[in-house]
């Protein structure tokens with residue numbers, strides 16, 4: 001057993017952390033995360049140049065990684081600066097395309113930005129209930145329906161969408177320029193889009209895509225959970241720092257046991273979070289991936305709420321402000337719960353898998 | 355023991371309900387329902403509507419223009435106003451300064467300020483907290499130095515709620531730096547038009563503007579604006595805090611939130627079924643409902659006790675702690691129920707056809723984040739626990 005990163009991953013982690021710490025000071029992050037196009041295209045290129053996207057795919061698909069730990073390293077680094085770059089879209093897309101023979105060079109080099117439209121307003125998590133439909137039309141296909149909260153969709157050139165084709169879940173590829181895409185910023189920064197498809201021309205990526213989609217969702221869960229762990233650690237460190245600095249009643253508020261124990265409870269939950277993410281990452285390419293990813297997302301949902309709410313509470317008013325960096329970490333950590341299946345949805349999945 | 359409302363109380367409830375139906379402008383109730391920021395005009399108009407009926411200053415004695423309600427009537431009013439999506443009353447003049455002036459003010463102060471509060475001539479804000487003095491309010495540093503028939507004020511207040519609309523601010527200032535902290539504080543009324551005052555907005559976590567910082571540089575205030583005696587400010591502040599606690603359980607608001615969460619869960623689809631049929635989510639709702647049902651009674655029990663004793667006791671801190679937790683839990687459920695549809699930043703989707711949720715729900719994430727404030731302000735829930743363990747448990 002060895003809980004250290006391999007040398008390659010450690011190098012990727014170091015260079016990515018350095019780059020992001022340098023380029024994404026929180027003022028810059030807040031500026032770009034909340035104004036169109038809700039990310040920084042120059043820094044997207046920078047992240048791609050570091051090879052972060054190649055780390056998301058396996059060697060036989062043109063990348064140099066693709067394991068749960070590779071994904072985890074990239075997203076934890078992003079979580080530490082709450083980076084709004086649409087890397088999740090690239091991961092989900094690469095993961096789906098890896099079930100085909102498609103060439104991923106343009107995707108993994110960052111030259112073409114991808115987003116993946118899975119959920120819909122009435123079926124955000126459980127995709128068996130989506131309504132979007134694909135149809136054969138001449139040589140190609142068309143898609144009709146609405147994909148909602150497509151993360152990174154505001155900045156994507158290609159959108160892969162989940163649609164029903166002959167009653168089965170399929171994935172089709174749509175050019176953003178051919179669809180009706182409305183981008184917007186999110187509560188926690190970064191962008192998404194509503195994608196309206198109305199007989200929109202599409203290319204078939206995978207006809208029987210249920211397993212591929214689940215695999216992509218699992219990878220996305222490892223990514224989001226890793227991002228959450230990175231963000232939680234930073235927010236916890238800020239909180240502990242503040243407990244030491246802030247004085248009331250002539251002493252550091254961190255000297256009050258009522259707060260000390262709660263800061264420790266946060267630490268415990270973060271350690272548990274890290275462990276479940278390690279477990280999920282190690283199982284990602286195995287048979288029980290879905291169960292362990294569901295476990296990770298459930299635990300992160302619970303721990304995230306505790307960490308975000310306690311961080312705000314123990315800071316007092318200051319953490320209620322936009323200006324204080326911690327508030328943005330708290331928002332990101334909370335909003336992760338609604339991506340790719342929330343705490344309750346995942347708990348039910350764990351229960352039914354057992 | 356009898357938990358039923360009397361016939362008179364039921365008739366009163368009907369009267370309040372009818373009143374809101376007939377007199378509350380839809381524009382205002384829609385603004386409340388949609389959770390956006392109410393404008394100054396909305397709030398002034400609402401206050402005027404209540405004032406005309408004689409219901410505005412619900413905690414004031416009749417001699418000052420209050421309606422003379424019992425605690426139960428106030429409770430019924432609170433429930434019905436939430437049910438009707440009426441705004442919360444802006445508390446600073448009505449529920450804070452009013453009772454202070456009635457108890458500590460001179461006859462001139464009462465005659466001048468109280469009618470102006472009722473008529474909406476002056477919008478008041480509360481200048482207590484400072485960057486270095488939050489929970490430890492008594493450590494405040496803003497100085498007021500006597501100079502002839504003026505005080506000269508220097509310092510900074512912060513977190514001043516709705517200060518951007520205000521005409522006046524009531525401040526706690528240090529008038530004697532050489533005595534025990536609590537004994538050198540005075541309660542002073544300051545006209546915000548006085549030269550030397552600067553107000554700057556603070557943007558909150560969800561993007562809204564409801565609090566401000568206020569800077570004082572050589573601000574000259576007539577000595578007549580002192581309330582009570584010089585250096586008696588802490589006594590007044592403590593008195594005011596007990597008044598700040600009426601309605602602090604937020605029972606009416608939580609009842610309304612519970613209905614909203616249920617309605618949301620009934621129409622939100624998850625895995626082909628309404629979310630309310632998901633046993634996990636249904637259990638979450640039921641759990642809060644149990645707590646809220648108990649809180650209604652806890653609240654009434656404490657209101658009754660306060661009425662008998664003449665003043666709320668330290669145990670009302672329980673209302674603050676549990677009341678805010680219940681409300682925050684409901685806001686959390688509303689955000690969860692919406693799921694990814696709560697993701698868009700409020701106001702970013704301008705085309706109504708594209709909205710992921712109706713306006714009354716789209717702000718649920720923003721409301722959840724904003725509502726975290728309730729366990730921080732008005733004496734944080736930690737401070738309330740300190741009060742309970744000292745004053746009630748004598749630990």
Ligand SMILES: Cc1cc2nc3c(=O)[nH]c(=O)nc-3n(C[C@H](O)[C@H](O)[C@H](O)COP(=O)(O)OP(=O)(O)OC[C@H]3O[C@@H](n4cnc5c(N)ncnc54)[C@H](O)[C@@H]3O)c2cc1C
Pocket residue numbers: 246248249253256258259313314315316317318320479480481482483485487488489490512513514515516565727730731732733734735736737740
């Ligand atoms: C949205 C909002 C609106 C507000 N409106 C107003 C207003 O209109 N006017 C006004 O004057 N003020 C207002 N306040 C200020 C509010 O009253 C203070 O935020 C509050 O008193 C807490 O002070 P603080 O923020 O400085 O936190 P701190 O006092 O620094 O507290 C930080 C943390 O330490 C904890 N803590 C402190 N002391 C102890 C202790 N002895 N034991 C255990 N834990 C402790 C606190 O509970 C908190 O968790 C507002 C605040 C907010 C957020």
